[in-house]
Amino acid sequence: MSASPDNTFDLVAVGGGVGGLVAAVGAAQLGARVAIVERGKLGGDCLNYGCVPSKGMIRSARLAAEARRLAEFGIETGEVRVNFPRVMRRMKEAQAHIGEHDAPERFEAMGIEVVFGSGKFTDGRTFEVNGRKIRARRFLLATGSSPFVPEIPGLAEVPYLTNESVFDLTEQPRRMAVLGAGPIGLEMAQAFQQLGTEVEVLELMPKLLPRLDPEMAEVLRGALERSGLKLHFEVKVNRVEKAGEEIRIHSDTPEGPKTFTCDALLAAIGRKANVEGLGLEAAGVTYNPRGVETDDALRTSNPRIYAVGDLRGKFQFTHVAEYEAGVALRNMLFSEPFGLPLPFLKKKATYHAVPWAIYTSPEAAHVGMTEAEARGAMSGVQVLRFPMKEVDRAVLDGDTEGFCKVICDAKGRLLGADLVGHSAGEILHEYALAVRKRLHVREIIDTIHVYPTLAQVNRRTAGRYYAEKLFTPAFRRKMQRLFGLRGSLEVNDPKGIDQE
Helix, strand or coil: CCCCHHHEEEEEEECCCHHHHHHHHHHHHCCCCEEEEECCCCCHHHHHHCHHHHHHHHHHHHHHHHHCCHHHHCCCCCCCCCCHHHHHHHHHHHHHHHHHHHCHHHHHHCCCEEEECCEEEEECCEEEECCEEEEEEEEEECCCEEECCCCCCCHHHCCCECCCCHHHCCCCCCEEEEECCCHHHHHHHHHHHHHCCEEEEECCCCCCCCCCCHHHHHHHHHHHHHCCCEEECCCEEEEEEEECCEEEEEEEECCEEEEEEECEEEECCCEEECCCCCCHHHHCCCEECCEECCCCCCECCCCCEEECHHHHCCCCCHHHHHHHHHHHHHHHHHCCHHHCCCHHHCCCCCCCCCCEEECCCCEEEEEECCHHHHHHHCCCCEEEEEEHHHCHHHHHHCCCCCEEEEEECCCCEEEEEEEEECCHHHHCHHHHHHHHCCCEHHHHHCCCCCCCCCCHHHHHHHHHHHHHHHCCHHHHHHHHHHHCCCCCCCCCCCCCEEEC
């Protein structure tokens, strides 16, 4: 039985997170008939359980931590007291304001049909939801990811939290244990700690954040521990139990068996792609435990169906889902004019300049290649460093933790950058553009930067590129002979550049 005209669309986005919404809006504005199918709330994990509520809570936590430092700046106040219910209420208010952009009425006003309900593919071109069979020229899978909860004996019997429930707390825990020292675990652990909760982080791996440059990870670890956050590594949790009002976590540690106790337990082990229940087998869509497989045009094994965002298991960042939605939209609607496949019209997703940040204090941010990746791929790699403690604005602000590290190829073209420091996520974007465009490091050096700003660290780090090449006794002797200069040769050489 063929679908009625009311059930036939140019594009159906399965998932109403940022990937599905961006593609749906773009398609509707270009004249397509579009529907969005969402089983929960529009806005996805980012708005409802991730980026938005966490950053709202982190803002309050940072202010509390800064308030305790006011005496350093000559400001005298009384004891800092945290009104936890008000912190959470303020976060919810900000979340609701941002969520106005994702209200169903906004999309319906654009001509987009919003369908709420769980659905699945019944064949390669039909998606059934609420008993309704929907067909489309193209489908976009954008169902995101969910918290991964490990199978630990006893865990299911205790009231553990995930990022989907922690923001509903109205009473502040006195003690909290966090399973996992990934970005979510660290951000939430430090936020609760800054608000006054005693927090311990239990991590199975021997080091902090394996995806972060090891040198930067050690700097961040030191800063977090100095701030009072308790980090435990190589902790294997064997069993969890509820004992009265407390939760006990029985574990093996490098020092031997140990039991950690807490009043609240946050599981922040990682994420899993939301592939269950979609009928992907019936649709002919290939997937694996990490997520749905696509080509570089974001097309799945079914040419009618594309996938973006966390569901692909590649880069689980909201900004990547937004980028991929734009790539997929072009390929879904405009790569086959008049039904003729024209490969040269396809756009490929590229990931050599994906930026990301971890919103701890200090923040950590990265784009492009790490030093290890660059050295493994080519010779002549140059590494430039500059400490935040030598950036005037950082000194004035009293936030001197961390440094900037930049990776260049043998010709001085930018390959990657890492930052640890206050507002690192904001500072990074200059390098994100430079890495994307494969600019030479001199483009950063020749760009005038406002003084005094934290972004001065970008120019100062880039300036290291010429330090060892030019500011050496041999080069000074050449300048003196060539131009008749009379200065001393006893000048300390700048440090901070490594060349392979």
